Amino acid sequence: MPQTNVHVQNVNEIKSNVVPVWCPGCGDYGVLAAIYRACVIMDLDLKSTVIVSGIGCSGRLPIFTKCYGFHGVHGRVLPTATGVKLANPKLTVIAVGGDGDGLAIGGGHFPHAARRNVDITYIMMDNSVYGLTKGQGSPTTAPEFTLKALPYGVQEENLNPVALSLAYDVSYVARVFSGAIDQMTDLFVKAIQHKGFSFVHAISPCTAFNDTYKFYRERVVPIPAEHDVHNKKSALDLWQTKGKVYLGTFYEDNRLDMGTTFQKLSETVQSKGKGTMERLFDQFT
Numbered sequence: 001m002p003q004t005n006v007h008v009q010n011v012n013e014i015k016s017n018v019v020p021v022w023c024p025g026c027g028d029y030g031v032l033a034a035i036y037r038a039c040v041i042m043d044l045d046l047k048s049t050v051i052v053s054g055i056g057c058s059g060r061l062p063i064f065t066k067c068y069g070f071h072g073v074h075g076r077v078l079p080t081a082t083g084v085k086l087a088n089p090k091l092t093v094i095a096v097g098g099d100g101d102g103l104a105i106g107g108g109h110f111p112h113a114a115r116r117n118v119d120i121t122y123i124m125m126d127n128s129v130y131g132l133t134k135g136q137g138s139p140t141t142a143p144e145f146t147l148k149a150l151p152y153g154v155q156e157e158n159l160n161p162v163a164l165s166l167a168y169d170v171s172y173v174a175r176v177f178s179g180a181i182d183q184m185t186d187l188f189v190k191a192i193q194h195k196g197f198s199f200v201h202a203i204s205p206c207t208a209f210n211d212t213y214k215f216y217r218e219r220v221v222p223i224p225a226e227h228d229v230h231n232k233k234s235a236l237d238l239w240q241t242k243g244k245v246y247l248g249t250f251y252e253d254n255r256l257d258m259g260t261t262f263q264k265l266s267e268t269v270q271s272k273g274k275g276t277m278e279r280l281f282d283q284f285t
């Protein structure tokens, strides 16, 4: 890691010289803008901030920032981000990827990131379609959406990322919408500040293949101020409310993150003096 810290005063200083190539109106612009703003608000050191991505239109995001970036393999954003964080716990690690990346090919990694409670933030940029590969249905394509490639819609129920994350006992769960960038920024800040695995479901419509702006604008409402974020049952009730798509923090729990657990384990083991392996190694040194 280079020794010089880089802190910035405004969002223009975070932008890289690569201009985003997303389609006009793509929700991913909103997610990127909110990440820029969150970095400034939190005064993050760009040289200690890593954005890891999967493959998809969403996967392009890291290159538009001056943070460190890792454009990984389709569906493997969480194992990669986990590895980065455990290798260097001082880093702020943000994982980004699409709904296809995170719930289809990569769906098996989500519960394990949750139970490990590794201290990273996962922003799922959900456009309910495979954008990069030109409009196939994804695990979050709801039966009410008709796509160019699916004129009769999907014939199966969609997955709900908030419901899954609550069921997996993710320690911070929030939902945001690209049409509400101020709130999105605030919740990215909260998620990054959370010590443990934080998940943000970012509704990020695809204007080319599944333009859901109108659908969501008619349904999004803020989570009521009286909602108790430590009450899992209330969070589940919010998710299941028909006709409304709640935005805000659903759930928050402060249990030990994986880095701290490992640190404690290491101290316990070291306090017991040399173990069998160390005595064995000593014979060769």
Ligand SMILES: Cc1ncc(C[n+]2csc(CCOP(=O)(O)OP(=O)(O)O)c2C)c(N)n1
Pocket: 055, 056, 057, 058, 059, 074, 097, 098, 099, 100, 101, 102, 105, 125, 127, 129, 130, 131, 132, 133, 138
């Ligand atoms: C192992 C592997 N399988 C399939 C693909 C083809 N592929 C590229 S992106 C993608 C899905 C993109 O959808 P999503 O993850 O929702 O991201 P979006 O483009 O919508 O942001 C697929 C299937 C790939 N690159 N690698």
Ligand code: SF4
Pocket: 021, 022, 023, 025, 026, 027, 028, 057, 058, 127, 131, 132, 205, 206, 207, 208, 209
């Ligand atoms: S295809 Fe969809 S997700 Fe991809 S850049 Fe265009 S609008 Fe965005």
